[in-house]
Amino acid sequence: xxxxxxxxxxxxxxxxxxxxxxxxxxxxxxxxxxxxxxxxxxxxxxxxxxxxxxxxxxxxxxxxxxxxxxxxxxxxxxxxxxxxxxxxxxxxxxx
Amino acid sequence: xxxxxxxxxxxxxxxxxxxxxxxxxxxxxxxxxxxxxxxxxxxxxxxxxxxxxxxxxxxxxxxxxxxxxxxxxxxxxxxxxxxxxxxxxxxxxxxxxxxxxxxxxxxxxxxxxxxxxxxxxxxxxxxxxxxxxxxxxxxxxxxxxxxxxxxxxxxxxxxxxxxxxxxxxxxxxxxxxxxxxxxxxxxxxxxxxxxxxxxxxxxxxxxxxxxxxxxxxxxxxxxxxxxxxxxxxxxxxxxxxxxxxxxxxxxxxxxxxxxxxxxxxxxxxxxxxxxxxxxxxxxxxxxxxxxxxxxxxxxxxxxxxxxxxxxxxxxxxxxxxxxxxxxxxxxxxxxxxxxxxxxxxxxxxxxxxxxxxxxxxxxxxxxxxxxxxxxxxxxxxxxxxxxxxxxxxxxxxxxxxxxxxxxxxxxxxxxxxxxxxxxxxxxxxxxxxxxxxxxxxxxxxxxxxxxxxxxxxxxxxxxxxxxxxxxxxxxxxxxxxxxxx
Numbered sequence: 001x002x003x004x005x006x007x008x009x010x011x012x013x014x015x016x017x018x019x020x021x022x023x024x025x026x027x028x029x030x031x032x033x034x035x036x037x038x039x040x041x042x043x044x045x046x047x048x049x050x051x052x053x054x055x056x057x058x059x060x061x062x063x064x065x066x067x068x069x070x071x072x073x074x075x076x077x078x079x080x081x082x083x084x085x086x087x088x089x090x091x092x093x094x095x
Numbered sequence: 096x097x098x099x100x101x102x103x104x105x106x107x108x109x110x111x112x113x114x115x116x117x118x119x120x121x122x123x124x125x126x127x128x129x130x131x132x133x134x135x136x137x138x139x140x141x142x143x144x145x146x147x148x149x150x151x152x153x154x155x156x157x158x159x160x161x162x163x164x165x166x167x168x169x170x171x172x173x174x175x176x177x178x179x180x181x182x183x184x185x186x187x188x189x190x191x192x193x194x195x196x197x198x199x200x201x202x203x204x205x206x207x208x209x210x211x212x213x214x215x216x217x218x219x220x221x222x223x224x225x226x227x228x229x230x231x232x233x234x235x236x237x238x239x240x241x242x243x244x245x246x247x248x249x250x251x252x253x254x255x256x257x258x259x260x261x262x263x264x265x266x267x268x269x270x271x272x273x274x275x276x277x278x279x280x281x282x283x284x285x286x287x288x289x290x291x292x293x294x295x296x297x298x299x300x301x302x303x304x305x306x307x308x309x310x311x312x313x314x315x316x317x318x319x320x321x322x323x324x325x326x327x328x329x330x331x332x333x334x335x336x337x338x339x340x341x342x343x344x345x346x347x348x349x350x351x352x353x354x355x356x357x358x359x360x361x362x363x364x365x366x367x368x369x370x371x372x373x374x375x376x377x378x379x380x381x382x383x384x385x386x387x388x389x390x391x392x393x394x395x396x397x398x399x400x401x402x403x404x405x406x407x408x409x410x411x412x413x414x415x416x417x418x419x420x421x422x423x424x425x426x427x428x429x430x431x432x433x434x435x436x437x438x439x440x441x442x443x444x445x446x447x448x449x450x451x452x453x454x455x456x457x458x459x460x461x462x463x464x465x466x467x468x469x470x471x472x473x474x475x476x477x478x479x480x481x482x483x484x485x486x487x488x489x490x491x492x493x494x495x496x497x498x499x500x501x502x503x504x505x506x507x508x509x510x511x512x513x514x515x516x517x518x519x520x521x522x523x524x525x526x527x528x529x530x531x532x533x534x535x536x537x538x539x540x541x542x543x544x545x546x547x548x549x550x551x552x553x554x555x556x557x558x559x560x561x562x563x564x565x566x567x568x569x570x571x572x573x574x575x576x577x578x579x580x
Contacts, residue, residue, distance in 0.1 A: 008451075015410060015454040016417070017447055018435035030448055030509055031455070037510050038399045041468055044475070051470035052477055054301060055526025055551075056288045060330055075194035079421035088419050091430050 003031045099124035100257040104166065104314035107260055111157075111164050118157070118165025121260075122150035122209060125167045129211065129258045134578040135234045137253040139172045140180050140213040149209045161207030162321055169259040171250045172213035173220055174200045174305070175294040179210065183296040184218040184228040184246075187416050187423045187441030197294025198326045199263060199305045206321050211259055215249030218443045219413065220270055220298045222246050223515040224505065227445040232502050235278055236574050237541055241499045244274030244515075250308050251278040255572060261309045261318055265295060267302045268401050269495075269519025272531035275308055276494035276544030279533040279572035281315045281561070282308045284519075286551045287526035288333030291326035299408035300331075302401075302523040312532065312562040317341040319554060338555040346563040349383035353547075353560070354487035358394035359518060361496060367537045368493045375491055375534055375545045375564070382563040387487055391479040396472050397521040398513060403456050403469035404524070409446075410453025416441060448509065477525040484550050489557055492518050494531040494544035518546060528554045532561045533570040540573060 005021075008028050012019040019027065073086050082089040099121055102110070110116040126143045146167055153165040175181050175193035182188045196204075204210070217227040225233040225248025233248040235241040236256035243252040247264030251274030254262050264271040266284035275282025283306045290305040297303065307318035320341045325334040355376060360369065376386050418424035418437030425440045427433030442450070456465035483490065496517055505512045522529040528551070531544040545564070549557035 003455075007455075011451050011455050011458070014458060015450050016414075016431070016434045016438055017442070017450065018432075018439040027448065027451060031452060033508075033510055034402060034448075034452060034513075037513075038402055038465070040399045041396060041403075041472055044393075044396065044472060046468060046471040046475070049471040049474050051467055052474035053470060054331070055477065055524075056331055056333055058333060061327070061334075063327065072194075078194055079191055081418060081422070081424035090419055091427060091433050093430050 003028055003035065100128045102260070103310050104260045104317060107166060108162070108164065111166070112159050118150040118153040118209070119147070121165065122146055122167040125211060125259060131579050132256055132258050135236065135252050135256055135258070136231050137214055137233055137249045137256065137258055138169065138212045139182055139184065139215050139230045139249070142179055142210050142212045146209050146211050153207070153209070158207060162317065163203065163206040163208040166208045166260060167211045168203065168208045169211040169214050169253055169262055170200055171216050171247050171262065171264045173216055173265050173296045174263065175296070176200055176210060176213065179213065181213065181296070182229070183220070184216045184230060185442065185446070186229040189229070189423060191421050193294070195294060198291035198324070198328060199295070199322045202322050202324055203263070214253050214262065217246035217248065218446050219296065219409070220246035220265055220267055221409070221445050221449055223269070223273060223512050225249065226502065226506055227443055229443060234578060235499055236578070237278060237499065239577055240502050241541070242277065242502050244277035244499060246270040247274050247308060251275055251280055254278070254280045254308050254310060255574065261307065261314050263305055263318070263322065264308050265303055265305050266523065267298050267405060268523050269516040271306045271308055272494050272519050272529055272544070272546060273515055275531045276533070276542065277499035279542030279570065280308055280310060281312055281530065281532050282306065283315050283319055283530045283554070284522060284528060285319065285323060285554055286528045288331055289323045289528070289552070289554065291324065291329040291332050293326055293328040297412040299405040300412060301408060302405060312558060312565050313341065313344060315530070316344045316558045319558070335552050340555055340558055343555055344562055345559050346382070346566055348379070348560050348563045351384040351489065351560065352487040353379050353384050353386050354389035354483050354490040355386050356389050356391040356394065356483070356490060356492060358391050359492045361517060364496050368496060368543065371535045371543050371545065372493050378564045378567045379491060379560065381567055384560070386491070389483045389487060389490070391483060391521070393472065393475045393479050394521055397476055397524055398517055400469045400472045400476065400524060401516070401520045402452065402513060403465050404473060406449040406453035407457050407466050408453070410450045410457065413446070413450055473524050476521055480525045480527060488550070489560055490548040492546045492548065494518060494546040498537045498539065498541035498543055522548050527551055528557055530557050530561050532565055533572065534568050535570070536573070542572065
């Protein structure tokens, strides 16, 4: 299997990371060598193996659905690059 | 009292409790040494003025019943600290000042410790040499231009260089144990679910664990006793009966059965690593334990599995960095353009590489072939350990396949960098505890570590084995202070 530039462009779009031609070529090279290494897993037959989704074999605890953090609006927007009163500000999305 | 910074945590605690030292004296000593050690680049953020004020305040009304009375401590910059900048070694969080505290650090301050500053690490803990940090390389106190390992490289450098009496790191695939091994220090990766992940910048949520990094096993046990608590704020935190790891620490390991997995004898492993392992086997026998040859047949599949699971989880976790809610924002022509430029300029090369791998293995048409396959192999790896633990109480392996390497030596070859974690990654995949202890030096005089892997929740047992071995090994770290002269 080989990851071509078209695939790199596709993944870059999915992951919302802009990639120019030069970077795309470097990434294709790196990803191909990493996937070559990952292909080793195909040596194993795993048809009847249950996938492991969590190492902790416990069921999640339930808790009452209560509001615990009150009046923290200021804290929530404190680190935003741009905000206006209680809102995050982003580039215009509606024409 | 001279040479305060050379004392172990246990000695410092005792001296403060006996009123032979004040918190101010101790804090000042570590600040002075940190100031003289800028060349190591161990700190990202220093909080010295505030630390000294806290120490003075502590001394005015000292509570000597606490476990870390007035002890200064720097922590990895992956732990959110309230009102103190937390970067995760990334440009994208360069201006992030948390409004809350991680549970692990909160536990530490509650026992009387004082924050010295935030320690350098690989960006989002993705790296094995601390070279992916936005804030530059960290020097290993062992030798000039030598990597301290990673991702908790600043933490390892700071403990080995005596800039902090003890510290905490995080370990997703070896990020505590590998740097501990490279710097001649002790590092414990606890069982998954032992230490809360609340307030730790997330990398791969099914693998991440916080743990202590120390000069010796006893100090390590003391900190583990403090940071391991059940926390409802982390849904994967486990409510099990925790030991008093320091109080219950014993070097009596007579009759313990220690497994030696043949699959850890990998191709191309230097002879000195094999020799070290053989010495380790002799040490545990000298302590009255019994060694048993075991097999962990899927060991060689652990790294390929890890490099699907960890990037997949990372690509999902790091989706939150979009330039809107916090962190760095680049200018863009529209919303999407802003997202794409923010992430392209805000993340470094290794982080982008892993997000891309993760996005790919989770994308439509590839999920079954990669992600599901990896989860199945992860099950086989865990089964290997379950099977082995029917016969043995713990497992002894080398910590790393080599000693520390030079800065720049492996940066152009991601796969060769990944191979560093070959002995540590299986432990994270299976959610087990593992500890690395310094056990010898290679021909260059660089430290080498041995790893003891335990059953889930059996930290006490591996700490005891490490404690017994430490006594026999009698390791002395060769720190020349080359960066100060």
